[in-house]
Amino acid sequence: MEQETRARGLARRTLVKGAALGVAAVGFSATAGTWVADAATATPFDRVPHLDGELLLDAASRAADAVDQGRIVARTPGAVLRPGSVDDIARMVRFCAARGIRVSARGEGHTTYGQSLNENGLVVEMRSLKRIHRIDPRGADIDGGVLWTELMTAAFAHGLTPPLFTGYTDLTVAGTLSVGGASPGAGSTRGLQIDHVRELEVVTGRGEVLVCSADRHPDLFRAALGGLGQCGIIVRARLDLVPAQPLVRNYQFTYPGGLAPIGDLRTLTERGEVLGAYVTWASTGTSFVGQLLVSVPFVPGSPPDDGHLLRGLSQPPSAAAVTDLSHPDWVTQVNRQVDQMEAVLDYGHLVKPWFDVWLNDSEVDRFLEDVLPGLDPRDFAPGSLLLLIPAKRSGVDHPAFVEPRADSAPWMYLFDILDNSAAPGPDPAFAAERLLRNAELYRKARAAGGSRYPIGALEFTKADWIAHYGDAWPAFRRAKARFDPRGILNPGPGIF
Ligand SMILES: Cc1cc2nc3c(=O)[nH]c(=O)nc-3n(C[C@H](O)[C@H](O)[C@H](O)COP(=O)(O)OP(=O)(O)OC[C@H]3O[C@@H](n4cnc5c(N)ncnc54)[C@H](O)[C@@H]3O)c2cc1C
Incomplete structure (x- = not known):
């Protein structure tokens, strides 16, 4: 009798719903619908396959994968896989598929609306490989x-x-x-x-x-x-x-807010003589300041001809602030800015209801003329930024990446509102208000032939996803049925 009570107590403790640190799973109980940490449990369970890495059930590991950069939604996985090999992932996917357990791959969790999250299922921490x-x-x-x-x-x-x-x-x-x-x-x-x-x-x-x-x-x-x-x-x-060229020259032009930098961005993009150019707008608290940022790699002793590269812009070449960076410093410059925001603003804990859409060359000006005046700089807390990034269309068909409705120009433009709350911690009212804004801006972008870049925060129903994929939907659905027939993979975005 005493033994039975002990067994029942153990069973309660080992059918894990937030257990001690470092608890590893031994199996999954289909009847209880939970992972099992102790083989001595009285509840029947299926043993997980041998793994080279770890399958964890402790509350800390699960909580770490329950949120993403957006800090808007939280979904706590039932278990966390730190794979020691590709075979670990394959074994656990087979194990989960047989039991209808959802599996999400998680990179750094830097998407902002639950794309990598999974309630009660398995999260695979890809950083282990x-x-x-x-x-x-x-x-x-x-x-x-x-x-x-x-x-x-x-x-x-x-x-x-x-x-x-x-x-x-x-x-x-x-x-x-x-x-x-x-x-x-x-x-x-x-x-x-x-x-x-x-x-x-x-x-x-x-x-x-x-x-x-x-x-x-x-x-x-x-x-x-x-x-x-x-x-x-x-x-x-x-x-x-x-x-790789060892050095990169960076030019930075400053403009008043509004559309002023876009003409110059287009001139540089169409000419194709610089590696990259993009525009940011930041709030001073009372107005927006635009910046055009341009990058040109070079080898020591052969610096770019600034006057030639920057000819024909609305500002003279001499108006640009010029910085030369080593290739590694150039690649990591935003990381340093984010580290600084982390130190000053606790950036990782701010709510980030980001908005991101792709627009055609022919529509981007009209869209921004419509949208930018409606954005109030007083609404943008420190850390927030608007971005406009051109991307040359490769002509390679990536049906799962939905481009804006085609036009004849070889460029498309990504417009992002990368905004955040003023203080760390949950802020449901702020998130709700920005989600409404995003829905309205998405409606306008779509009317202009734009497409969602699914890194940000946007309420999307299954019907919205089907409309998003458009002509590509039947092939995407067929691929899903063929490669993930149990529909267990990556429920976060809510597509299937
Ligand atoms: C500060 C900051 C700056 C950014 N700048 C840019 C930018 O300049 N350009 C840009 O394009 N994006 C940018 N992003 C967005 C970024 O590209 C996406 O959020 C990207 O998905 C993040 O990578 P991650 O490793 O964090 O992926 P996660 O957020 O972990 O995952 C993204 C999605 O992919 C899935 N996934 C993750 N790993 C795998 C895998 N191995 N196999 C299959 N599916 C997987 C996840 O389930 C999820 O649905 C930025 C984000 C941040 C936070």
């Missing part, structure tokens, strides 16, 4: 959990670099390939990060490990690039590298 397998002039072969900063450092040691980086580079390679990867520094000439992928290794929702490319399992390849992890978890990527 971060090996750089090969770097040479043919390209890079790396694990999906490698950060762009890490890839840059390794490649630069060989005189090489990925062709383009996101502004902030402490993001996982697979995390940005799952959304698209827009580059403020190089997008106007080199497109998107997904334009520079040769091959992926993917764990599908069936738990198979498949290598895919434009020629091999092309439907999986197409569904994975920009595909928010709906058809598979990207575990390894083979990417283009190009020669």
